[in-house]
Amino acid sequence: MATGGASLYKGSDLIHDYGCSKCEEHDRNTEAQHFCQECEHYLCDNCVKLHNGYHKKHTVYGRGDIQKWAGFALDKCDQHGNKLEVHCDDHQELCCHVCVALNHRQCSSISHLPDLSRDFLKTAEFKQLPVAVDKMRSRLGELTNARLKYQASLTDMYKDILAEIKALRKKMNNILDHLEKKTVKELDSMIKGLETNIKVDIDACTHMHDQLKTMIKKVQQMTGKHKETNSYIGYRRCQDKLDKAEEQMQTMQRKPEPRISFKPDSSLQPFLNNLHVFGSIEKFEILHVYKALDFKTYYVKENDNFRFSIVGICELPSGDLVIANKKNSKVIFLNRQYDVTASCDLPFPPEDLCLISGNEVAISVNDSIRHEVHFINVTRGKLQKVTHSTTVHWCFSVAYHQGRLFVSSGNTLYQYNMDGNIITKIYEDKSIGLTVNRCVLSPDGERIYVTNYLRHKLITLDKTGKVLCSLEDTELENPSGLCISPRGHVFVWGMKSDTVIQVDREGTQKMATLVRKADGLSKPQSLCFSEQTSSLLVGNTRIISVCIQLTSGVRKC
Structure with a gap:
């Protein structure tokens, strides 16, 4: 942002960080020095005099209070205060002309807002x-x-x-x-x-x-005659x-x-001196244990020839869903009614997907030779490929946390940066196949949960890859899928046992069995916790089963 009256040049046009609103109405390009909160107008030195004459009770901020200028008008840029004119499709941002000049000159796709918004009201x-x-x-x-x-x-x-x-x-x-x-x-x-x-x-x-x-x-x-005796x-x-x-x-x-003296008990004073407080003040969380109350089944449909194998589900902030279909190598957009509204082809069958941030999704894909992670933006119900990176190993699972991707190869868990470069090898177990199948991270990133498919285990790691614990359970045969709620509730499904269980945050014990084969669950392939509806979504072939949940009890954890 330019300050103190500084300006930028683009061709022959003078670009200000804040332009005078009244001058713009008369096609004049003048730098604003004042802002009226009530009118939501940016004003130059000349226009502010006229404004103050008509609106003596309005609060007008000068350049010294420039932090109070932005954020009042919907059609104004929050950063620069100018009229929003275009949309950067690469960054999914509304931009004014200053934004374009400063930050988006190298972007490949810029849309004019009047064109982009045509017929949008319908x-x-x-x-x-x-x-x-x-x-x-x-x-x-x-x-x-x-x-x-x-x-x-x-x-x-x-x-x-x-x-x-x-x-x-x-x-x-x-x-x-x-x-x-x-x-x-x-x-x-x-x-x-x-x-x-x-x-x-x-x-x-x-x-x-x-x-x-x-x-x-x-x-x-003594006296008398016997005195002497x-x-x-x-x-x-x-x-x-x-x-x-x-x-x-x-x-x-x-x-x-x-002599009497007092000798204190030698253990008493050091003991008291070593006490810093009467006792520890502990902060603990209440773990909600879920119970399935109801089940609803939705059949995902696009056309009669569309074959399904739902291997990944993630929920967008809007409540819409993005699913990965392995059968047809597609990423599919579902609205909140579970209707297919858009799809995007992938070069190879997907294995997993995760939400990166906002409306960006990462998908792991494989064929016999190439293994890649693709990134897709979801904008207004449309799927747009952004970029992809190639790995030297199989990509069975992909998870994201604070600018880092966690990709499993089947027996190794790698950490990548967003440019596709390996940062470190976090965990490895080559004793047997599929020891590192799926992975998710706790919301704070302190714990990593990994499924060992063939040994029927859920492994919990710290962020350095150290094994904290290993959980086995009769209802966890061939654990294939994982998901975690924003509050850290861990859910695991067993492919062979046809069960979905809830596990405590430490990964040490089963808290509840949520869904069984008797409930209609058959060979689940993906799992997602919906924050919008507090429901558990289970995907298999072309079916998404929605398990309505409620807290049946709480436990200290």
Whole structure:
């Protein structure tokens, strides 16, 4: 985008990043310096003076608030503010003349909007737009309400966990109070014992002291004719008492005088110091376990000679479907009523397909010599080939995540960039054929699920290719197909067992059996979870079975 009044030249025409709307009405090409939100007009310095004279209460933004300019008018370019004039068929983008000059000069197909839109008002697509918008608004409203309920539940969860923390703190306080009381009681007992011993010694000293005092007093007060004899007796009695007192004093003096100290439990403080929190605050998800409530069968028809083998199904954001037909080497577009409205030929039979982004689909194809991944755009119900890349190995399955393609060769899983170059070999098992048949990735890309067809296993890998777990089940014979919902629910079908099961996100256990042969399932060849209808689509020959699902229970995961 040019700023600060800068301009671009194309031939003799001056191209501005924002042109004055009023000047354009008079075929004048003038750069806009202002934008009125109420009028949705871009204005030059001259036109803004006239505008402000008529609309004094309107809010007008200058170049300093240029981030507020775009996005108000349907027929204006969001990036440059100019009138939308053409459609780039290569990039599937509406463009103004600045977009073309800056970003689309090398594109091979540019359509003029008046030509492209001729008789469009009569098309079913346009007539269905209000219904599609209402449906999306309804879904957005439901999602908003769900998020509001979740937000309210977060407040409740916070209060509950806070109460648990307070209760734990109270328990800890009670334990500490109890320990303190026991420790103080032990101290009291020890002090009491020492005080008792001291009191015994003090009482003994006092008693001896008083006895000596009384005895010497009596000796000193003797009189009469037996004074001398009695004095001698008193002397001997006093001398014996002195000896006993000396002995008792020495005994007391030899007694130790214990000092008291407190030595904390050596394990207590380090244990508390090592605690960072009272406990871990865990975030966990609720895994919805699905149950099939109803089944509907749709026969895919194009013409009587059209043979079908539906090996891949993917849902577009619009709710329409793209399917891969192996029998006739075609990619087919189905509307939401499961009617065929368009098809596109492939050079070789397809094996699998996946949604890349928006309306772009990748399809893996093979013959005995060539192995390729083709890219197709879906625009207004039409299929248009974009490009393809050739691989040196068989392409049995293709999956996409954040600019990377994951392609299985039958015994190896490769990661490619979008230019068709191998980035790395993620996982390999050459012990037997078809050890890496189909693959899907979790929405966050942290886990990769791979079917081992001949060993009847579902393998779960991390994003580096490390095996996290391996699942076997009697209802998973010759697992051939996989799909995953936007919320990470994993579904696997067994070709020989004629079953579709739901597996937990870790790939460690079966959560539910959704469809069995008794329900009419016969040799399924493809699987797709419809986000639009919360249904599971199962394809085989020319039939798509729609299993209406509902949550029958939830589990912590």
